[in-house]
Amino acid sequence: MSVDIETVKRVARLARIKVSDEGAERMTGQLNGILGFVEQLDEVDVTGVEPLTSVVEQTMKKRQDGVTDGNYPDDVTRNAPMTEDNFFMVPKVVE
Amino acid sequence: MTDLTKLTIAEAREALKRKDFTATDLTSAFLKNIEAGNGALNAYVAVTADKALEMAKASDERLAKGEGGALEGIPLGVKDLFATKGIHTQACSHVLDGFKPTYESTVTSNLWADGAVMLGKLNMDEFAMGSSNESSYYGPAVNPWKAKGSDEKLVPGGSSGGSAAAVAARLCMGATATDTGGSIRQPAAFTGTVGIKPTYGRCSRWGVVAYASSLDQAGPIAHDVRDAAILLKSMASVDAKDTTSVDIEVPDYEAAIGQSVKGLKIGIPAEYRIEGLPAEIDALWKQGIQMLKDAGAEIVDISLPHTKYALPAYYIVAPAEASSNLARYDGVRYGLRVPGKDIVEMYENSRAAGFGSEVQRRILVGTYVLSAGYYDAYYLKAQKVRTLIKRDFEQAFHAGVDAILTPITPSSAFAIGDKELAADPVKMYLQDVFSVTLNMAGLPGISVPAGLDSKGLPLGLQLIGRPFGESTLFQTASVIEQAAGRFTPEAWWA
Numbered sequence: 001m002s003v004d005i006e007t008v009k010r011v012a013r014l015a016r017i018k019v020s021d022e023g024a025e026r027m028t029g030q031l032n033g034i035l036g037f038v039e040q041l042d043e044v045d046v047t048g049v050e051p052l053t054s055v056v057e058q059t060m061k062k063r064q065d066g067v068t069d070g071n072y073p074d075d076v077t078r079n080a081p082m083t084e085d086n087f088f089m090v091p092k093v094v095e
Numbered sequence: 096m097t098d099l100t101k102l103t104i105a106e107a108r109e110a111l112k113r114k115d116f117t118a119t120d121l122t123s124a125f126l127k128n129i130e131a132g133n134g135a136l137n138a139y140v141a142v143t144a145d146k147a148l149e150m151a152k153a154s155d156e157r158l159a160k161g162e163g164g165a166l167e168g169i170p171l172g173v174k175d176l177f178a179t180k181g182i183h184t185q186a187c188s189h190v191l192d193g194f195k196p197t198y199e200s201t202v203t204s205n206l207w208a209d210g211a212v213m214l215g216k217l218n219m220d221e222f223a224m225g226s227s228n229e230s231s232y233y234g235p236a237v238n239p240w241k242a243k244g245s246d247e248k249l250v251p252g253g254s255s256g257g258s259a260a261a262v263a264a265r266l267c268m269g270a271t272a273t274d275t276g277g278s279i280r281q282p283a284a285f286t287g288t289v290g291i292k293p294t295y296g297r298c299s300r301w302g303v304v305a306y307a308s309s310l311d312q313a314g315p316i317a318h319d320v321r322d323a324a325i326l327l328k329s330m331a332s333v334d335a336k337d338t339t340s341v342d343i344e345v346p347d348y349e350a351a352i353g354q355s356v357k358g359l360k361i362g363i364p365a366e367y368r369i370e371g372l373p374a375e376i377d378a379l380w381k382q383g384i385q386m387l388k389d390a391g392a393e394i395v396d397i398s399l400p401h402t403k404y405a406l407p408a409y410y411i412v413a414p415a416e417a418s419s420n421l422a423r424y425d426g427v428r429y430g431l432r433v434p435g436k437d438i439v440e441m442y443e444n445s446r447a448a449g450f451g452s453e454v455q456r457r458i459l460v461g462t463y464v465l466s467a468g469y470y471d472a473y474y475l476k477a478q479k480v481r482t483l484i485k486r487d488f489e490q491a492f493h494a495g496v497d498a499i500l501t502p503i504t505p506s507s508a509f510a511i512g513d514k515e516l517a518a519d520p521v522k523m524y525l526q527d528v529f530s531v532t533l534n535m536a537g538l539p540g541i542s543v544p545a546g547l548d549s550k551g552l553p554l555g556l557q558l559i560g561r562p563f564g565e566s567t568l569f570q571t572a573s574v575i576e577q578a579a580g581r582f583t584p585e586a587w588w589a
Contacts, residue, residue, distance in 0.1 A: 051479045055485065081432035
């Protein structure tokens with residue numbers, strides 16, 4: 001399978017990364033290089049093989065569904081580019 | 096006084112207890128080395144001199160009272176991927192501009208609880224994506240090694256290039272690193288240092304900036320096998336904050352060093368003798384086999400038939416997980432924000448400006464393979480291949496193999512700015528051909544220096560262990576270290 005420049009632009013949009021026409025063109029070639037490389041997997045017969053979901057043989061740990069942490073909004077918002085009263089500030093989303 | 100920075104951790108530990116010198120003397124000696132050498136090597140992206148001296152002073156107070164932890168007063172460097180409270184933590188990316196966490200990673204917390212001293216944050220490939228440290232926002236770290244008669248600057252490997260360079264050049268006694276596809280072992284091999292990626296679940300991932308969560312593991316880079324064992328003992332723990340942390344007590348790895356390998360079964364996988372394997376690498380591998388044979392180990396030929404599919408499967412799984420993990424960098428909660436006409440454009444502008452080209456490439460590959468209609472063909476298929484890769488190893492271990500000996504890199508360190516590698520991302524990915532298989536299976540692997548090539552550059556060998564078989568790796572790697580000796584670059588940087 002290979003991708004064209006329109007697919008790369010669509011994927012970039014999904015990934016929320018701005019690409020220029022020139023950038024998308026360069027990326028198309030590189031992505032096709034990578035997709036061509038992974039195509040080797042088509043040689044492998046995976047009939048009846050379960051996908052690997054965990055490399056460790058341990059049941060996923062569960063904890064009690066309770067509050068164990070929190071109450072430090074200053075810490076949570078400290079590294080944000082823009083905040084007000086412990087809220088993250090973003091451009092207007094709802095008209 | 097002898098040069099304190101030339102000591103191993105084990106030697107310094109004893110000397111500090113004997114009060115031959117103080118932790119402050121030791122830390123000061125390393126800060127001096129950093130000041131003199133970091134300009135040329137670019138190993139550190141942030142030096143925390145005041146904090147280091149403060150921590151050393153506290154260590155001296157504890158040592159004076161006859162107290163102190165397993166790493167009391169030992170100065171270490173920390174890869175920029177580990178969250179360190181109030182200190183530069185950017186995964187060497189522009190997108191995390193100015194980020195100073197309000198919390199400390201479990202691995203570094205463990206080190207400080209044992210008395211270690213933090214010298215600063217180490218250079219790396221951006222978000223640990225790379226094999227040469229050239230994708231760092233802060234520019235490449237430089238390998239302390241140079242080829243005989245050449246002045247060309249070489250890469251220290253990646254992604255933990257700063258960690259490996261700093262250890263090899265004696266800008267720290269040891270360093271934390273992480274390994275998703277080879278990022279501890281390849282830089283260790285390129286710099287003549289020892290690096291171990293432990294079993295998945297051995298070191299907590301809590302507070303480590305995520306790249307590919309099902310593969311990421313922290314581990315140390317050190318001067319020798321014993322120091323690596325000492326560091327891993329402290330870094331590893333059972334941690335409730337990481338649900339993949341495994342409930343197995345951390346053993347005393349150091350106790351394995353010096354134990355005979357007589358009767359141990361060492362597997363030699365046929366599939367690692369890849370087409371075009373350089374004669375020097377093949378010869379080194381044979382020497383390694385002989386060293387273990389001479390020490391009494393039993394050498395057995397094994398087959399890991401799905402080896403060649405590990406790398407292509409990795410380049411689906413890792414970008415897929417990365418595209419999801421890196422979705423959080425949106426210009427809202429931390430780091431860089433580049434304004435746009437609306438919120439979506441702000442996201443797009445921030446991420447375009449903040450991520451370097453290799454990171455963008457992997458996010459796009461990951462987004463594509465996970466997108467509607469392609470998930471089964473790529474991601475699901477890769478995860479099935481992963482099951483087969485893991486099964487290969489299980490069969491070898493089931494047949495009684497204790498550890499597997501392989502090459503770790505297809506070459507010695509290459510030049511910074513290598514045009515062929517820069518032009519073709521897939522060529523750079525092939526650096527990981529020997530290292531990536533065990534990440535896919537969650538197994539531990541150690542890289543140990545085994546010789547120099549014809550250019551006078553270090554080469555390493557890799558030992559792959561059973562799940563939680565780190566002690567066997569230290570035991571076996573130590574035999575190779577004893578036989579091959581240790582390798583130190585000539586200091587040109589200070």
